[in-house]
């Protein structure tokens with residue numbers, strides 16, 4: 227058998243509103259980029275001699291995407307005319323695979339029907355909808371002479387329960403199980419013969435989709451490789467700003483920590499550690515960092531540093547508050563909580579006044 231190459235992707239969620247990106251202009255750019263990444267993957271397949279392009283569900287974000295987006299997808303598929311696209315509806319988007327969409331699709335697109343095998347030279351491609359009635363037992367033992375690909379959208383399990391029970395897929399002559407639904411790449415063995423993989427989503431849409439994203443390339447000789455391909459990466463970075471009590475020192479600390487990453491990426495910066503001021507300068511930091519980063523969001527998880535010796539003697543509102551809390555009839559944990567809340571509020575007020 228000649229070596230036949232496949233690209234496996236899933237969970238593109240085209241048409242996502244991207245509400246987590248609080249900046250509407252950046253969200254708009256990202257919506258275009260999600261579509262463009264589908265185009266870039268199609269180009270990659272066409273240029274690199276990939277024969278089959280598998281979308282293992284959730285091509286669209288919902289069952290109600292615009293006709294314009296459907297047309298865009300059809301045009302992208304049509305632009306990679308030497309590649310056959312196998313599309314499986316997922317839990318989010320199967321309603322978007324309506325007559326309108328199907329009629330727009332070019333010759334090189336195959337919409338996978340539940341349990342129906344598409345013969346593609348020496349390869350069999352079979353998709354199943356993992357809905358309430360799906361049962362892994364309905365997957366047959368495939369022809370051992372062929373290279374058998376199964377496409378599913380759902381969560382695998384390795385125990386005895388669960389719908390995509392990997393144990394029950396053993397001995398079915400599956401060579402490659404193309405999975406969608408989990409948004410990060412992973413792979414493993416089904417049995418001596420077969421491999422399963424989640425391609426993950428090709429682009430992170432928010433900070434619940436951090437880290438490297440891309441697609442899987444596999445072939446009929448057994449090659450399986452993850453290919454990073456995202457336009458931007460979402461990163462959540464914890465930065466300890468202990469001892470950085472002002473805007474400039476915090477800015478310097480953050481800049482140093484993120485210097486190694488591309489400015490094109492999307493950052494969620496979580497400030498940790500103990501500082502003497504509540505971080506009332508978060509917006510200032512964000513605006514400053516946004517001058518050179520595509521998108522940045524800052525979360526303050528710092529704790530106020532409490533100088534007990536000083537507060538015990540200090541003739542100020544804070545000192546008075548500290549001494550009052552110390553005299554309270556409450557548990558040490560409760561006192562600590564009251565102290566932190568009060569001091570944080572007071573230092574926030576101070577920072578706003580000066």
Ligand SMILES: [Mn+2]
Pocket residue numbers: 237239284316318407408
């Ligand atoms: Mn999904």
